[in-house]
Amino acid sequence: MKLHDGELDISADLVRGLLRRQFPRWAALSLTPVAAAGTDNVMFQLGEDLVIRLPRMPGSVATILKENRWLPWLAPQLPLAIPSPVGLGEPGEGYPLPWSISRWLPGNHDISDLSGAATALGDFVAALQRVEVVNDAPPAYRGGSYASWDDGVRAALRDLDVPGASHAWEAALRLPAWGGPPVWLHSDLLPPNLLAAGGQLHAVIDFGCAGVGDPACDLMPAWTVFDETTRPLFRARLTVDDASWERGRAWALAFGLAAWHYYEERNPPFAALGRRTVNQTLTNTASST
Template identity: 45%
Template sequence: MVAGETHSSARLLDDGSVRELIAAQFPQWAELPVQRFASAGTVNAIYRLGDDMVVRLPLLESGAQDLEREREWLPRLASWLPARIPEVLGAGAPSAGWPWPWVVYRWLPGDHPRPGALSAPVLLAEDLAGFVAAMRRIPLPNAPRAYRGGPLTLLDSATRAAIGRLREIPEERVDCDLVTAVWEEALRAPAPAEPGVWLHADLMPGNLLVEGGRLSAVIDFGCLGRGDPACDLYPAWHLLPAGARRVFREALEVDDATWARGRGRALSQALIALPYYRTTNQVMADSARHVIRTVQEELGR
């Protein structure tokens, strides 16, 4: 399994299995080298195929559904967006070697941006705002419901349970009273009109690629669909420092209610992830800590 995969129900995979799948379904690529690509992701295994391709294999049935969604929509979205997105080169079918559909994409160069290590944070904030705005303007009909695009109330029970668990882990230094207040403010914020806007819905650093400090590509569209525009404000707390965060918000003209919901959504995801991953996936846990710390600092605590 790729580093970072921790779900107990995930399937096991190795380089030899991937070579066999490629040879059986894409014989034209059978002689290309296959190499596991280290990732902190928990839903898909990632393998380089030659120099120009990448294979994503779902480790869970839900991941297979995400890839099916990408196969349907990515070719239709590409022309509307200012950054490169994954290009499907081959669709692998379920077989005796793997129980779910899998996909071969063109390899996209670039590095994942790291909080605190951005060479051009304001320019990146402008790029991210441009991408989010372009997603919102997509006119394609019949969009699915975004995975994270529904009412915040759907997350309330899990968020409060996570806060309860974090109260029992004082070494994480989470101000549980403060984050509870932030979450409740988000719940009180007026909800957006249905059916919402087109969303990527998972704009975390691991799904962004940069070159020369600028946004070059956005990957992993498995959560895409229509929903609350606050869902695509994740970079504000996952990645951007305070000044660039303001640029991001101003470029998108985000009102107070949407900002509160966006902060609440990012915080909820982090609060749930931290106790779940804190001993099993350092990248995911550190990302959650960064979001929680950023929210606490933003509110002066």
């Protein structure tokens, strides 16, 4: 299903043609669409051990190139598995964009051990923040200020009936800005980007939004993934001041409203994640330590 206006046509036949011309050693492997592909890329599992990702729109090309550049460098410094690129495809067969092949990470999105996941993901975020910020490190998608999302948030608030959300957003805009050095961020820690094995978190995927910036955006899973019981477990693994915690909640609120509003008809499960996130950010226990 196409999620965006102007999205490219991407079919299994197209992908098979790209493989035959550019990676013939893999062209005969089975090709299976991945139903839980993200909003930026179409995905196909290739054989048992590989996955192909093709940008839906030209604006997503930078994410593919970023992952191929930085994931091999980040992987040995992190406590959870992350994707491992093995090939970068070129435009061809009528498809105008670069595309990528990575090792397939097995698992699903059913994390039954939320307490364990809160601890593991907190340790992952802490480790990511300790990675050296080198001169050519890219800016994270959400590494700046959520105030840049103000127009989209206000459009969502006009169309959605969410008691308390407008007040929470106005309060977020009054929070002090981050004054510390930039750190490495995943910047898109949502349930679809977490993989579980046996109910336990074991991998983090989709680093297209990764880069450096304000650490607050990687506090988002406190509300996008966890609840009032497991949220404090996640925070306990990090060194977080109250202002940063509240900026993290603001990022989660902005994401939730935008996803709920934009994907309500295009991708109802993702819109439901947005709605659930908004509700979590508005609970009284959201800032508990």
